[in-house]
Amino acid sequence: MVTRDTSTTQPARERERRGDIDLPPWRLLPGTDVRVWLFGSLSSLASERPLTLPVPDSARVEQVLVELGRLLGPQFTERVFASPDKKMCTCRIFLDGLPVELDDSLHSSHVTRDLELILLTAVEGG
Amino acid sequence: MNFAATISNQNDDSWVASACALCYGTCSIVAHRVDGTIVKIEGNPESTIGKGKLCGKGVSGLMSHYDPHRLTRPMRRTNPRKGLDVDPGWKEISWEEALDEISTVLKRVRADDPRKLVVQRTTTVTASRVPFGTFATGFGTPNTSTAGGGLHCGNGAHLISGMMHASWSIVPDFERCNYAIYFGASKGHSAGHASTSNIGLAADARARGMKMVVVDPMCNFASAKATEWVPLRVGTDAALALAMCNVMVNELEIYDAEYLKAKTNGPYLIGPDKRYVRDAESGEPLVWDSAEGRARRYTSVPSANMSLEGQYTVAGVACEPAFQLLREHLRKFSVEMAESATTVPAARIRRLAEEFAREAQIGSTIVIEGVTVPFRPVAAIAFRGSQGHMNSVYNFLAVDLLNQLVGAADVAGGCLGFNPACNGYPETGRLKYRPKPGPDGLMVTGMWMGYHYPYPLGEPRLPTNLGLQDLLVIGMTSPFLASTDQEAMWEKFDIPYRPEVLINFGANLLMSMGTRETVAKSLESYKFIVSFDLFLTETSNFADIVLPDCDYLQSLDSRSSFPFIFGHPAGMGEWCWGIRQPVTDPRGEQRRFADVLLEIAERVGFAPDMNAAINGFLGLQPPYRLQPDQVYTWEEICDRELKNNFGAEHGLEWFKEHGVIKWKKTPDEVYWRATTDARVPVYWEFLVDLYEKIRAIAEPRGLSIPREYYEPLVDFLPCHSHYCDREGFDFYAFYYRDTVHTNSYTMENPWLDEAARLDPYSYSIVVNRREGERRGLVHGEPIRVETETGRSVEGRVCLSEAIHPEGLGIAALAGHWGDGMPVAKGKGVFFNELLELDWAHVSPVNLNLDLCVKVKVTRVGAVS
Numbered sequence: 001m002v003t004r005d006t007s008t009t010q011p012a013r014e015r016e017r018r019g020d021i022d023l024p025p026w027r028l029l030p031g032t033d034v035r036v037w038l039f040g041s042l043s044s045l046a047s048e049r050p051l052t053l054p055v056p057d058s059a060r061v062e063q064v065l066v067e068l069g070r071l072l073g074p075q076f077t078e079r080v081f082a083s084p085d086k087k088m089c090t091c092r093i094f095l096d097g098l099p100v101e102l103d104d105s106l107h108s109s110h111v112t113r114d115l116e117l118i119l120l121t122a123v124e125g126g
Numbered sequence: 127m128n129f130a131a132t133i134s135n136q137n138d139d140s141w142v143a144s145a146c147a148l149c150y151g152t153c154s155i156v157a158h159r160v161d162g163t164i165v166k167i168e169g170n171p172e173s174t175i176g177k178g179k180l181c182g183k184g185v186s187g188l189m190s191h192y193d194p195h196r197l198t199r200p201m202r203r204t205n206p207r208k209g210l211d212v213d214p215g216w217k218e219i220s221w222e223e224a225l226d227e228i229s230t231v232l233k234r235v236r237a238d239d240p241r242k243l244v245v246q247r248t249t250t251v252t253a254s255r256v257p258f259g260t261f262a263t264g265f266g267t268p269n270t271s272t273a274g275g276g277l278h279c280g281n282g283a284h285l286i287s288g289m290m291h292a293s294w295s296i297v298p299d300f301e302r303c304n305y306a307i308y309f310g311a312s313k314g315h316s317a318g319h320a321s322t323s324n325i326g327l328a329a330d331a332r333a334r335g336m337k338m339v340v341v342d343p344m345c346n347f348a349s350a351k352a353t354e355w356v357p358l359r360v361g362t363d364a365a366l367a368l369a370m371c372n373v374m375v376n377e378l379e380i381y382d383a384e385y386l387k388a389k390t391n392g393p394y395l396i397g398p399d400k401r402y403v404r405d406a407e408s409g410e411p412l413v414w415d416s417a418e419g420r421a422r423r424y425t426s427v428p429s430a431n432m433s434l435e436g437q438y439t440v441a442g443v444a445c446e447p448a449f450q451l452l453r454e455h456l457r458k459f460s461v462e463m464a465e466s467a468t469t470v471p472a473a474r475i476r477r478l479a480e481e482f483a484r485e486a487q488i489g490s491t492i493v494i495e496g497v498t499v500p501f502r503p504v505a506a507i508a509f510r511g512s513q514g515h516m517n518s519v520y521n522f523l524a525v526d527l528l529n530q531l532v533g534a535a536d537v538a539g540g541c542l543g544f545n546p547a548c549n550g551y552p553e554t555g556r557l558k559y560r561p562k563p564g565p566d567g568l569m570v571t572g573m574w575m576g577y578h579y580p581y582p583l584g585e586p587r588l589p590t591n592l593g594l595q596d597l598l599v600i601g602m603t604s605p606f607l608a609s610t611d612q613e614a615m616w617e618k619f620d621i622p623y624r625p626e627v628l629i630n631f632g633a634n635l636l637m638s639m640g641t642r643e644t645v646a647k648s649l650e651s652y653k654f655i656v657s658f659d660l661f662l663t664e665t666s667n668f669a670d671i672v673l674p675d676c677d678y679l680q681s682l683d684s685r686s687s688f689p690f691i692f693g694h695p696a697g698m699g700e701w702c703w704g705i706r707q708p709v710t711d712p713r714g715e716q717r718r719f720a721d722v723l724l725e726i727a728e729r730v731g732f733a734p735d736m737n738a739a740i741n742g743f744l745g746l747q748p749p750y751r752l753q754p755d756q757v758y759t760w761e762e763i764c765d766r767e768l769k770n771n772f773g774a775e776h777g778l779e780w781f782k783e784h785g786v787i788k789w790k791k792t793p794d795e796v797y798w799r800a801t802t803d804a805r806v807p808v809y810w811e812f813l814v815d816l817y818e819k820i821r822a823i824a825e826p827r828g829l830s831i832p833r834e835y836y837e838p839l840v841d842f843l844p845c846h847s848h849y850c851d852r853e854g855f856d857f858y859a860f861y862y863r864d865t866v867h868t869n870s871y872t873m874e875n876p877w878l879d880e881a882a883r884l885d886p887y888s889y890s891i892v893v894n895r896r897e898g899e900r901r902g903l904v905h906g907e908p909i910r911v912e913t914e915t916g917r918s919v920e921g922r923v924c925l926s927e928a929i930h931p932e933g934l935g936i937a938a939l940a941g942h943w944g945d946g947m948p949v950a951k952g953k954g955v956f957f958n959e960l961l962e963l964d965w966a967h968v969s970p971v972n973l974n975l976d977l978c979v980k981v982k983v984t985r986v987g988a989v990s
Contacts, residue, residue: 037754039738041240041266049734082585089584090577094741097748118738121245121259121270122578123595123602 032057032112034064039118042079045072050114055106061093062102064115079119090122138162143170143785145686145706147678148183148190149868150252151321152686152693154702154786155180157188157679157709164188164679164709169322173786174695174702175687176322182866183317186877190677191710193874195661195948197674198714200224208668210646216662216672221715224671225722229729231627231654232265236730239623240266244592244607244652247631249275250868252693253683253706254631256743257720257760259576261629263743264727264736269592269607269625274638274869274939274958276603281974282513285600286522288580290806291536292561292571293543293691295319296526298505300327300336301697302492302539305485305504307339307478308348309363309525310511315348316865318509319544323695337485339478341366341470342511343858344892344935345928347865356478357930360858360978362468363512364842366475367524369464372456373479374531380483382502383434385533389799390808391568392449393432395421395440400814400838402566403445411566414438414447421445424567448809455839467842469930482506486532494538494698497793500800502532503539511862514977517835517843518969519600523810524840530808536799542697545690547572547798551701552789556745556771557688561804566811569804573691578602583812586819589619593973597823599816601973608639608648611964618827628655631719632675634663637870637939637956640963640975641917658719661874662946674716679709681718684764684778685744687786698796703771704786705764705778720760728757746770810838813971835970846967850980852914857893857934859911859981861957864888864937873942873950882953889954890924892935893983898925901983908986913960913979920986921955934981 035050043049053067065087069077082088085102093100094116106113141156146167154173158166167187171178202224204215235242245262247254249272262270276284287296297313297320298306313319314328332338332351340352341363349355358366374380386392393413395403402411403421410423414433421440424432434449461472468475485504492501506528513522526541534540550558559572565582574580584599593604594615606612607625616624628649636645642664649655649668657669666672683706687694694702712718727736734754740763741751750770752758758766765778772787781787794801817836824831834843847858866881866888867873873882882888891909903909905925911934912918919941929935940954960979961967967976 037738039735040263040732041268043732043735044240044266086585089579092577092742097741097746097751099745116738116741118263118735118742119268120577120739120742121262121268122576123270123272123276123593123604 034106035112035114036064036068037114037116039116041119042076042117045076057107059106060102061095061100061104061106061115064106065102080117088119090119091117092120093117142707142709143172143704144679144709145175145683145704146180146184146187147251147253147706148187148872149317149321150250150693151318152252153180153184153322154687154704155184156785159709162710164191170704170785173704174323174700174788175320175693175704175786177326179322179326181317181322181325182881183868183872183878184322186875187679189877190660190872190875191679193661195874195946196677196713196716197659197661197672198716199674200715201672202227203670208650210642212667214667214669219671221717224673225726225729228656228671229726232726232730235627236265236732241269241590241592242623242626243267244269244271244625244628246271246273246607246628246633246635248273248633248871250871251632251678253678253681253686254719255575256685256740257723258631260736260739260743261723261727263739264732265730266732266735271593271607272603273633273635277605277639277973277975278514278977279510281602281972282518282522282969283509285580285602285972286519286526287543288571288574289569290523290526290530291541291543292546292569294575295509295544296507296541297324297544297696298331298336298507299539299542299697300324300331302501303331303336303503303505304539305337305339305482306331307341307482307506307528308352309341309367309506309508310513311507311509312348312863312865313507313509315351316863317868318863319693320695327695327697343860343930343933344862346862346887350928356470356474357933358468358470359930359932360860361515361517361521361845361847362842363508364517364521364524364840365459365464365467366470367506367528368456368459368840368842369461369475370479370482371524371527371531372459373461373476374483375453375456377476378480378483380486380488381531382486382488382533384430385500386434386449386530386808387432388429389533389535389805390530391566391805391811392434392447392452392808393429394424394448394809394811395438395445396448396451396809396811397443397445400811402811403440403443406441412440448811452808452839459842469932482528483532486534488532492538494793494797499793499797500533500537501539502534502537504532504534505529505541507541511860513974515974516845516967516969516976518974519835519971520840520843524842527808527840530806535806537797542796544692544696545694545795547795547802548690548701549792549795551772554771554773560798561802563804567805569806571691573689575689575692583816586816586823588823590621592616592621592625594619595973597820598971598973600971604973605639605963605965605968605975608635608645609963609965610644612648615829615965618829625651626653628652630655630657630665630669632659632871634665634870636664636668637942637958639958640961641959642956644963658722662944664942664944666946667944673722674714676708676712676716676718678706680712680716682707682720682761682764684767684781696796698791698793700788700790702786702788705768705781707782718760724758724760733757744770810840813838829965832970845976845978847978847980850914852980854982855914855980856932857981857983858932858978859934859936859957859960860978861936861938867937867940870939870942870950873940873953874947876949879949879953886924887926887935888937889921889940891921891955892924892926892929894929894931894933895925895927897931898923903983903985910984910986911960911981912984913981915962917960919955919957919959934983
């Protein structure tokens, strides 16, 4: 096992400070950051990995995905959501390495958390 | 028994525990190695997977392993022209050259549009599922395929088994079943899922006295051992099964009302629009509460009070329970109608129905290990044969309806899914899964092979996948990666890209999908093909680069018996997790495909993505989760998966030494249905909406969707072949899986080839003796078999009483023509040459290819 250099650039918080992106509606609530890792076919939608997003303590996974849709555009939403309130069954989400669903809370408690998203392949054969 | 955990080439006399891969049964084996050479392969007596037994294919594995025609060096084609019978001009190259060129191409494609990569693999080597699935996921392409696997055998059987039994396949509960009826299935008598395990279980069941009825056009592996063979016209299984259902429900009035109320959507009220009548506030389907005399939400009524029959009016809407509609619908399947469709005499159909219904012992229970569970010692199962038709969904569902009507689904003695519920490994709690209720209370499988769940269905959308499964959402493997109409279909839906690169693992799709010309044309359209192969197959001759793969005796797989819904024996007994480990080193420059894929991902720059995909596929959790910034070998990944599931002390080294880990099953796991609050659909209401959604997208673009395939009540719909009345075309050609071979791969094995040559059926065209002689055919002479569209094959005829008078049977998948597998070359008959591969010849619901065709037979010479 060897270590690979995957240094990140231009976190979202920095872009937010510069005014490149709008503040999410919850930005002023008390909270902390979540690092969002987009993998596979989602990775090309963001110029950086991880994206760092500010979230309130009470945020649910779904809110983060909606915010990502706002930041990354309809290509993200179309790939991740089957309908407005239902994610694609191929979309797997992990919070600090454990699987979570849309309704799960981030329970940030001022600790930066890692949220991973990936679209797994769907097709299987005999 | 302790096994050798390291490979030694000197002074070595060891037995190595591993897993077979001669078919996807993945039986546990022990390989005897002497001074680095494998001299014998046997079943592993320590394992539940095969229980120490091994089939003829398994024991012959060392002949494939030591085949002198195995590839040992990477090769590059020098002839840019591709086509059938074109010499690629192979030139040996180094791995560095090969990987450099592959990585350069993939970097370009990934930057351009990753969907231009198609990843295809054989289903025979189940160990390829995770490495290739995670490679495709990490790369970012949704375009994966399993060639003929699925398209021919599983789009119907697997999805409906998932929908109705939360598993990949179904089998009788061999230990307790008294009456099993097989429709185009051979479970326990041939290859495939849990093959050797089932062979032992089925043999014991027959010896115990289980009556086995086999409905099949041909009296082969299962039929020959059956109590009764019921020959029927090819592709008419649904007509027979539905007529049996009609006799049971409407003539004998034998059905398990309590089961239907509690475990199916039979009580749900259906309105005139064929949809559920729903509660206005909650949206839940309504049932008629017979105690209160009013309609209520299904979740608020004890199942005993749910009405299965009657006509009601709810909020001004006339409605009936789904079962009432089903019961009335079944009346059209009279035994006389079924006799006309199937050729099975009406009296025999009625007798089979009566036997099945009475043997079910509705209402009975049994105590197993102190637990009282429902007892229904009957099972109706189906597999590739019956579902390989235009009517794929209904043919399979009609057979399963027999089980549902008598409550013989996942209860003692009944029809079992392969291990739909597992309480997990006791020491860690990992691997725990169980079916659960989903939308409208219908069952969602607890475990599946991929992320294409049978239920709830995906939302149809304007497709962007080359296989169009994002529109035709029930389909798994698609014909459109090789069909004659692929370009027309892609144009219809404005697919914004075309495939450019194919990575193929061991699939000989030129033989496994359709006619060779059709598939060759699709292969010619790729700009670049890489193929991982053991031999130069007909398909690898279209590749730009061929990579010499390690076989199963040189490879590592940390989950050879998992998921348990795939190949682990059902019924009581033990859970068993085994691994596959190298018994010998690679020969020449052979490399293991999983390590090669990891290296390519690293070179192309998506290794972090592949790591993340592996985490997702394997369910790795901290501290065994792969990190994005770390580089892992496949051996390290296997070690992490094992520790993740079984604890730090049970890593790869432990498994190499011990082979398998086992723990006891409980009645609650095996007979989970009674204690699981989930229903299955005897009325497929969701097809109504699905049809509307698909039609709304497809029809404006010129693709007509036939409504009759999307009706919520199971039906019998004839195949194209049933409408053919052209003079002289009076046989229904079909293929079957030969028990001595696995698809086209094992044809190269000299021991199996010898066995096949001794078998009068394996390499011949089987025609009913009386019908053949009536046409002047002589046993053993060459004949030509020709379709209406002019496609033809030739072979020697075998006249036999063991086939339906209208049937023409060919064992699949013979007829190799390439030079890379010289033992296989020229043996047998290539059935797929007779098939049309296009939208018109697949099920419009699940994309399963129609595998029967009406043919004319002519003599082409005298007996030599």
